Amino acid sequence: MIEVRDLTYEYPSKRALDGVSLRVAPQTIVALVGPNGAGKTTLLRCLAALEPPFSGAVSIDGRDTRKVPREIHERLGYLSDFYGLYDDLSVRRCLLYAARSHGIAPALAPAVVEKAARRVGLADRLESKAGELSRGLRQRLAIAQAIVHEPKVLLLDEPAAGLDPQARRDLSQLLLSLRDSGMTLIVSSHILAELQDYSNEMIIIENGRLVGGQPIKVRDDERPRYVIELATARSDLRQFLSNAGVDVVEADDHRALIVLTHNAGARAKLLRDLVAAGFEVASFSAATKELEDAYFAQLGRRP
Amino acid sequence: MNPEFQRNLWLELGPRRVLLMIVVLGLVFFAAAVTGGDFGPASLAQILYYLIVVVWGSRNAALSVVGEIRDRTWDAQRLSSLTPFEMMWGKLFGSTIYNWFGGAICLAVLLGYRFTQHDAASVAISLVYYLAVGVIAQAAALLASLVAVRRRLTHSRFDIFTYQLVGLIAAVAVFFVWEAADPAGALLVGRKSTESVPWWGQTLDARSFLLVSLAIFTAWTLIGCYRLMRLELKMRNGPLVWLAFLGFIGLYVAGFDGWLTQRQATLRWDAVELRLGLALTTYAVLTYLMVLLEPKDRVLYRWLGSRLGEGSIRSALWNLQAWMMSYFAASIVAIALLVRLTATEGGFGADASLLVSGMGCLTRDVSIFVLFQTLPGRRRGDFSAVIVLIALYLVMPYILRGMGLDAGLAYLYPQVTAPLWLGPVITWAEAIVVAAVAIGRIALSERAESREPALA
Numbered sequence: 072m073i074e075v076r077d078l079t080y081e082y083p084s085k086r087a088l089d090g091v092s093l094r095v096a097p098q099t100i101v102a103l104v105g106p107n108g109a110g111k112t113t114l115l116r117c118l119a120a121l122e123p124p125f126s127g128a129v130s131i132d133g134r135d136t137r138k139v140p141r142e143i144h145e146r147l148g149y150l151s152d153f154y155g156l157y158d159d160l161s162v163r164r165c166l167l168y169a170a171r172s173h174g175i176a177p178a179l180a181p182a183v184v185e186k187a188a189r190r191v192g193l194a195d196r197l198e199s200k201a202g203e204l205s206r207g208l209r210q211r212l213a214i215a216q217a218i219v220h221e222p223k224v225l226l227l228d229e230p231a232a233g234l235d236p237q238a239r240r241d242l243s244q245l246l247l248s249l250r251d252s253g254m255t256l257i258v259s260s261h262i263l264a265e266l267q268d269y270s271n272e273m274i275i276i277e278n279g280r281l282v283g284g285q286p287i288k289v290r291d292d293e294r295p296r297y298v299i300e301l302a303t304a305r306s307d308l309r310q311f312l313s314n315a316g317v318d319v320v321e322a323d324d325h326r327a328l329i330v331l332t333h334n335a336g337a338r339a340k341l342l343r344d345l346v347a348a349g350f351e352v353a354s355f356s357a358a359t360k361e362l363e364d365a366y367f368a369q370l371g372r373r374p
Numbered sequence: 375m376n377p378e379f380q381r382n383l384w385l386e387l388g389p390r391r392v393l394l395m396i397v398v399l400g401l402v403f404f405a406a407a408v409t410g411g412d413f414g415p416a417s418l419a420q421i422l423y424y425l426i427v428v429v430w431g432s433r434n435a436a437l438s439v440v441g442e443i444r445d446r447t448w449d450a451q452r453l454s455s456l457t458p459f460e461m462m463w464g465k466l467f468g469s470t471i472y473n474w475f476g477g478a479i480c481l482a483v484l485l486g487y488r489f490t491q492h493d494a495a496s497v498a499i500s501l502v503y504y505l506a507v508g509v510i511a512q513a514a515a516l517l518a519s520l521v522a523v524r525r526r527l528t529h530s531r532f533d534i535f536t537y538q539l540v541g542l543i544a545a546v547a548v549f550f551v552w553e554a555a556d557p558a559g560a561l562l563v564g565r566k567s568t569e570s571v572p573w574w575g576q577t578l579d580a581r582s583f584l585l586v587s588l589a590i591f592t593a594w595t596l597i598g599c600y601r602l603m604r605l606e607l608k609m610r611n612g613p614l615v616w617l618a619f620l621g622f623i624g625l626y627v628a629g630f631d632g633w634l635t636q637r638q639a640t641l642r643w644d645a646v647e648l649r650l651g652l653a654l655t656t657y658a659v660l661t662y663l664m665v666l667l668e669p670k671d672r673v674l675y676r677w678l679g680s681r682l683g684e685g686s687i688r689s690a691l692w693n694l695q696a697w698m699m700s701y702f703a704a705s706i707v708a709i710a711l712l713v714r715l716t717a718t719e720g721g722f723g724a725d726a727s728l729l730v731s732g733m734g735c736l737t738r739d740v741s742i743f744v745l746f747q748t749l750p751g752r753r754r755g756d757f758s759a760v761i762v763l764i765a766l767y768l769v770m771p772y773i774l775r776g777m778g779l780d781a782g783l784a785y786l787y788p789q790v791t792a793p794l795w796l797g798p799v800i801t802w803a804e805a806i807v808v809a810a811v812a813i814g815r816i817a818l819s820e821r822a823e824s825r826e827p828a829l830a
Contacts, residue, residue: 081673120608121449125673140608145455155446157385164384171377172454216450 072097072224072255073118078127080113087113089279090127093286095257095272097223100250101286102270103259104366110279111259112152115226118257119149132223145174148217152228152259158202162193162212165201166219173220187219191245207238214242218249225249227258231265243268263366275366296320296358297338299327302351315344328358378456378464379471386472395472399479416487423480424545427508431473432541433534435512436519438469439606440529440537458603462516466599470512477508499585506588507548513595515541520602521667544595552584572632575645587626594619616696620703623660624653643725647718650711657704658736664697665740666756670747675816701740708733724790727797731788734801739763741808748815 073095080088087110095101103111116122117129120136120143129136131143157165166184175183188194191211196204201212210230218225227246231239246269250256257274260266266273275282301308304324312319318330331337338355345352399422403415442448456464467474481504489497518540522533554568571583597619601611631648643651674693681690708729715726742762746755766786774782783789784797785804791797 119449119453121452123608141455144453144607147453149449149453151446151449153446154450155442157381157447159385160381164381168377168381168384169450169454171380172451172456174455 072132073257074130075114075118076128078114078117078129079125080110080117080122081125087279088117088124091276091279091281092127093274093281095255095286097255098250098253099272100246100256100258100270102263102266102273103257103276104261104263104266104273105276105282107261109276111261111276112228113279114276115149115151115228115257115259118224119147119226120144121149145220146222147224147226148220148222149226150213150217150228150230152232154213156201156209156212156216159200161198161200162188162204163197165212166197166215169216170219175220183219183221187215190218190248191215192241207234210234210238210242214245218254221252221254223253223255225254225256227256229260230258231260231262239265240268273366294318294330295333297329297331298354298356298358299329299345299352300354301325302353305350308350311345311348311350315341317341376456376460376464376468377454378451378461379468382464382468382471386468387475391472392475395476396479399476403483414487415483419480419483419487423477423484423504423508426480427470427473427477427504428511428545429538429542431470431477431508432511432515432545433538434469434473435466435541436515436534436537438465438516438519439523440519440534441469443523444529452607458600458607458609461607462596462600462603466512466516466596474508477504499581502585503552503588506592507545507552510548510588510592510595511541511545513541513592513599514544517595517598517602520599520606523606524602524669525667548588552588554580572630572636574629575632590622594622610693612692613694613699616699620657620660620700623656624703624707627656628653644718647711647714650707650714654704654707654711657700657707658732661697661700661704661736661740664695664700665743666760668695668697670744670755672748672816675744679813679817697740701736704736705733722794724794727790727794728788730798731784731801734798734805735787737805738801738808739766741805741812745808745812745815748812 073093075091075093078088078091079086091110091114103114105111113122117124117136118131120129120131120140123137132146134142134146136143157168160168163184166187167180170180170183170187171177184197185194188197191214193208193211193215196208201209204212210233214227214230217227231242234242243265246256246258250269258266258270272286272288274286299308299312301324305311306324308324308327309319309322312322312327312329320328320330322328331341342352342355345355402418402422406415406418439448442451451461454461481501484504485497485501488500515538518537519529519534522529522537568580570577571580572578573583597615601615604611628649630652631645634648634652635645674695678690678693681687681693712726712729715729716722719726743756743759746759746762749755749758770786771783774780774786781791784791784800788801789797791800
């Protein structure tokens with residue numbers, strides 16, 4: 072769906088992106104992470120055909136951003152980190168404008184507006200003015216504007232910044248539902264915890280370069296990751312798990328990070344075997360810091 | 375309806391604002407009618423029209439894109455599927471719709487009054503004039519703001535005022551030219567009215583000529599807005615429209631040779647030389663204007679160099695900037711004029727020497743603009759280049775004359791020298807040195823980055 076080849080972008084005094092190449096499969100959510108100033112926003116703007124690359128190429132849905140930027144604009148939704156809204160317009164009119172300006176026919180526009188408002192939980196606020204909404208609701212309206220035309224690709228730059236925990240949870244669920252409806256999403260953030268909930272892959276940018284050279288798979292719904300912790304250290308933990316046919320990501324005498332099929336029976340059997348072999352299992356749970364682990368593993372340093 | 379226009383209607387034409395405009399203007403005209411002072415309703419309507427449509431309208435037009443950038447809504451608009459034409463007219467007439475609403479009330483009063491004094495044709499011509507002056511002021515302000523948007527990201531209140539000022543200057547120019555052809559209006563500007571205009575050897579009715587000229591220049595301003603909107607929407611512009619404009623403006627201005635000879639009987643040039651001279655001057659002015667306004671993008675210059683190096687002439691020509699095309703047009707006309715002057719002067723005379731020196735200065739000056747964009751602190755490059763040109767053309771000549779070194783003026787701007795070839799040699803030597811340094815710095819920056827730019 073998204074292909075970037077040797078992308079370089081320069082500001083007058085700085086090279087912001089340096090030879091970035093990546094490929095994003097359809098219907099995935101990719102986390103774009105990296106420290107402030109790493110080049111995340113610039114990469115998103117290049118993907119959105121808002122900035123022409125100095126060299127290299129970007130294609131979205133098979134279309135080159137330099138050759139047909141307007142076709143790219145039609146096919147994607149983009150929410151910038153500092154977005155604006157028309158405060159004097161009602162939510163309905165904001166969404167109507169977004170729909171009509173994305174080519175939705177006048178007769179269809181009211182229905183797509185209702186749908187987008189329902190998706191983000193603003194159906195009961197359609198007549199409120201945008202300027203009267205809380206920060207969380209403004210964020211929802213901005214996302215609704217970006218998705219009202221059902222884009223194939225959605226780019227979100229720091230979408231959860233400033234949101235409360237409930238709003239972040241709602242955002243995660245919304246992004247997952249958008250992916251399930253067929254969209255491909257790239258979500259930029261420097262808060263790893265929030266990306267954990269919904270992203271399948273991670274792109275790490277540092278100093279304008281892609282760390283590791285390619286997107287890193289951080290979550291596989293079919294083969295999720297689990298953490299096993301022992302009360303008493305055992306040097307043969309890794310060997311035992313390997314012999315049991317389990318993929319071991321990393322392991323030491325106390326702890327192992329493993330990949331297992333999404334099957335309760337398989338988990339129960341492994342736990343039974345571990346206990347039977349004399350391992351004092353203190354916990355066996357789904358890994359909650361996969362993305363963070365992968366991030367620091369790639370950067371080669373721990374927090 | 376155009377969604378951008380519709381959005382502006384929602385924002386600008388709320389019932390309360392509409393009522394407010396009707397009530398305020400109604401009270402003002404009523405007061406003027408009952409007091410019977412110097413300003414009757416018609417005179418007041420004319421003044422209010424200029425204030426509401428030209429002054430206030432040009433500010434709203436200048437803000438139509440800059441305001442979106444300030445409010446961080448411009449990216450979302452650029453990512454819409456609106457065409458550049460829809461975006462342009464949606465903004466131009468949408469952001470000013472409230473001004474046009476007020477202006478329509480003023481025009482109804484003004485033209486209603488005129489209808490009692492003049493025939494319908496005269497009223498219709500006035501209507502066209504008022505509409506055109508409003509559109510040209512607002513379009514010029516929008517054009518200026520779109521030019522500025524390409525050069526910088528932030529826009530202060532003063533910046534916005536300067537964009538508005540461009541619209542006001544355009545309107546004032548139209549006003550004075552138009553009034554000069556108006557027997558009644560000419561009295562206002564203290565001149566005798568102009569009844570005819572000599573153009574390309576023809577004597578044309580002044581009002582008809584100005585009306586057509588006004589319509590054509592309004593169209594070119596709108597085309598300029600459209601082309602800049604295309605760039606804002608990340609589309610590319612080919613060279614053909616600018617070349618067409620160069621062709622038009624060269625022919626238009628060259629036709630005023632008769633107007634020059636009417637006022638300057640001692641001119642020694644014939645009609646052909648005058649026409650070539652007028653066209654050359656126009657292209658030189660456009661070269662300076664565009665090299666100042668256009669972003670001097672070293673990435674583009676390097677890419678052009680690589681295209682030319684590879685022999686992809688068509689690809690390079692397609693991406694030339696407007697100042698480059700204007701410079702080439704000036705060069706072609708200069709060569710034609712040089713050939714003509716050499717023939718009529720019977721050799722390389724004083725005028726030919728000044729002409730070649732002038733082209734050397736033009737080349738040197740545009741090279742200075744490009745060079746300053748390659749130096750450290752290039753964000754202020756244009757400002758520095760303008761300061762250097764002021765020093766070259768105003769300050770240094772003053773100093774040299776004060777010191778009795780008049781011979782040194784040939785190093786600053788075109789001068790008749792002895793021998794005649796010396797002046798051209800000096801200015802072209804300067805031009806070659808500055809151009810070589812500028813090109814060298816662009817090439818060096820390419821080597822430093824060791825990347826192949828890929829714009830096409």
